[in-house]
Amino acid sequence: MFLVIDSRVKRFLSKNGLVILGFTFILSLIALLAVGLTQNKNTPENFKFGIVFDAGSSHTTMYIYKWSAEKVNDTGLVYEIESCKVKGPGISAFASNLQDIPMYLSKCMGRAKELIPKYKHHQTPVYLGATAGMRLLRMENEESAERILNSVTSFLSSYPFNFRGARIISGSEEGAYGWITINYLLGKLQKKQNSKDPSSRRNESLETYGALDLGGASTQITFVPKDTNIKPPIKFMQFRLYGNNYSVYTYSFLCYGKDQALLKKLAMDIMNAPSGILLDPCFHPGYERTVDVSYLFNNTCTREYNGQFPFHELKINGTGEFQQCQEDLLDLFHTTNCRYTSCTFNGIFMPPVQGEFGAFSAYYYTMNFLNLTSDKVSSEEMVIDKMKKFCARPWKEVNTTYAGVKQKYLSEYCFAGTYVLTLLQAYNFTDYWKHIHFMDKINDNTEAGWTLGYMLNLTNMIPAELPQPKPFSRPTYISLMVAFSLVLAVVFILGSIIFHKSSYFQKKAI
Numbered sequence: 425m426f427l428v429i430d431s432r433v434k435r436f437l438s439k440n441g442l443v444i445l446g447f448t449f450i451l452s453l454i455a456l457l458a459v460g461l462t463q464n465k466n467t468p469e470n471f472k473f474g475i476v477f478d479a480g481s482s483h484t485t486m487y488i489y490k491w492s493a494e495k496v497n498d499t500g501l502v503y504e505i506e507s508c509k510v511k512g513p514g515i516s517a518f519a520s521n522l523q524d525i526p527m528y529l530s531k532c533m534g535r536a537k538e539l540i541p542k543y544k545h546h547q548t549p550v551y552l553g554a555t556a557g558m559r560l561l562r563m564e565n566e567e568s569a570e571r572i573l574n575s576v577t578s579f580l581s582s583y584p585f586n587f588r589g590a591r592i593i594s595g596s597e598e599g600a601y602g603w604i605t606i607n608y609l610l611g612k613l614q615k616k617q618n619s620k621d622p623s624s625r626r627n628e629s630l631e632t633y634g635a636l637d638l639g640g641a642s643t644q645i646t647f648v649p650k651d652t653n654i655k656p657p658i659k660f661m662q663f664r665l666y667g668n669n670y671s672v673y674t675y676s677f678l679c680y681g682k683d684q685a686l687l688k689k690l691a692m693d694i695m696n697a698p699s700g701i702l703l704d705p706c707f708h709p710g711y712e713r714t715v716d717v718s719y720l721f722n723n724t725c726t727r728e729y730n731g732q733f734p735f736h737e738l739k740i741n742g743t744g745e746f747q748q749c750q751e752d753l754l755d756l757f758h759t760t761n762c763r764y765t766s767c768t769f770n771g772i773f774m775p776p777v778q779g780e781f782g783a784f785s786a787y788y789y790t791m792n793f794l795n796l797t798s799d800k801v802s803s804e805e806m807v808i809d810k811m812k813k814f815c816a817r818p819w820k821e822v823n824t825t826y827a828g829v830k831q832k833y834l835s836e837y838c839f840a841g842t843y844v845l846t847l848l849q850a851y852n853f854t855d856y857w858k859h860i861h862f863m864d865k866i867n868d869n870t871e872a873g874w875t876l877g878y879m880l881n882l883t884n885m886i887p888a889e890l891p892q893p894k895p896f897s898r899p900t901y902i903s904l905m906v907a908f909s910l911v912l913a914v915v916f917i918l919g920s921i922i923f924h925k926s927s928y929f930q931k932k933a934i
């Protein structure tokens with residue numbers, strides 16, 4: 425019985441085998457194509473969000489970052505979707521009015537709730553980092569600083585987000601995170617990852633940009649020095665990012681932010697104003713301002729100049745002389761005693777500057793207002809020339825020309841521009857001006873500053889090693905499946921034909 429069926433099947437197969445195989449092949453091909461075409465839709469991207477508060481000495485800003493969860497380890501893909509300026513002063517001003525902190529932060533938190541989809545709230549990290557204003561307050565009154573951070577913590581924890589802490593970051597962290605931010609956004613950390621020539625990767629770290637950050641209370645300089653074999657008196661920071669090692673010099677000068685530097689300068693100059701009237705070359709002719717003497721000296725940064733004065737108010741009258749202003753400011757920088765191979769000012773070790781530099785925050789605000797951020801402004805002389813003319817302009821004229829600009833900033837651009845020049849001279853950038861790039865937003869939308877680097881670090885978003893090569897993309901995967909199936913089918917059909925023919929000839933021979 426079985427033998428009969430077997431011979432019938434064999435006969436049927438030998439007659440119609442090719443037809444069946446061909447039919448099956450076409451059916452499978454149609455099925456494959458159908459699956460390929462229907463499944464090859466772009467799956468909706470899964471976005472993630474992160475919030476960082478920059479609690480600076482002069483003001484607080486909240487940044488919201490967004491990135492695709494799938495591409496998390498690539499460089500430069502996290503971007504800023506919002507920067508919300510908190511109305512009011514820096515958080516260190518809340519020492520005696522803690523009850524106002526919720527009101528202060530609530531507007532920007534409301535914005536975060538609006539912008540981030542509700543179902544993402546619980547997984548969105550929120551960080552608050554405080555900088556030099558709080559560092560100074562902590563030095564003056566540790567408990568006060570602690571109380572402010574506790575109030576901030578209890579308020580931010582009441583939101584449905586994933587609050588991850590409010591703390592005072594160190595000056596080195598501030599410098600290093602600023603350096604990470606700009607190099608991440610400029611794509612300097614993962615460059616040449618596909619380079620076949622290993623020798624071209626050797627000096628990769630030298631291609632990073634140095635970071636210059638000017639705040640109100642502190643200023644940071646951070647860069648990869650040329651010679652990392654020198655024995656530094658302070659440790660270089662070590663980073664391993666995307667498979668590269670970086671040895672980074674960073675230093676934060678407390679009291680050398682532009683607001684504290686101005687107070688230091690005034691505290692120095694008050695000695696030359698016995699009647700309480702100061703003729704100040706760093707302000708425009710015709711400009712007048714009154715400063716409370718107790719305010720001037722009730723400050724860690726000016727304590728060294730303290731003295732007894734027969735007046736309570738210092739009256740400032742601007743004279744607008746750039747040269748004199750710069751000479752006065754030079755007194756803030758002590759450049760004589762250096763115990764190391766090389767120093768910046770105040771006897772602080774610093775290797776010689778090298779490479780390109782990105783200058784942001786108040787460096788940018790100041791130079792941008794003065795129209796000096798263009799790469800065409802390639803020498804210090806060009807800046808000096810512009811500053812001389814700007815400082816000499818009468819205050820009345822400046823005030824009407826720039827009617828929309830905040831008075832506090834406008835009145836201080838002559839001082840600020842001169843300070844930027846003097847600080848950069850003290851760092852030894854005099855013949856190096858063309859390597860400084862004043863920058864605000866990088867890749868169109870993301871502000872240069874320490875906050876992004878801080879978040880990338882705390883969320884482990886920059887891997888130490890290069891990410892593994894990616895598997896095939898969906899379309900490539902489907903095309904490959906179809907191609908392999910075709911090859912298989914052709915091989916199978918050819919095999920069947922050969923088998924069929926050979927058994928036919930065998931039969932004939934018998």
Ligand SMILES: Nc1ncnc2c1ncn2[C@@H]1O[C@H](COP(=O)(O)OP(=O)(O)O)[C@@H](O)[C@H]1O
Nearest residue numbers: 480481482483555556639640641642786789833
């Ligand atoms: N548009 C602007 N023009 C000039 N200066 C500005 C402008 N916006 C902010 N600033 C200044 O930038 C500095 C920012 O410092 P901030 O981040 O608050 O302090 P820190 O980093 O030292 O804690 C302050 O001196 C502030 O006055």
Ligand SMILES: [Ca+2]
Nearest residue numbers: 480555639785
């Ligand atoms: Ca700052």
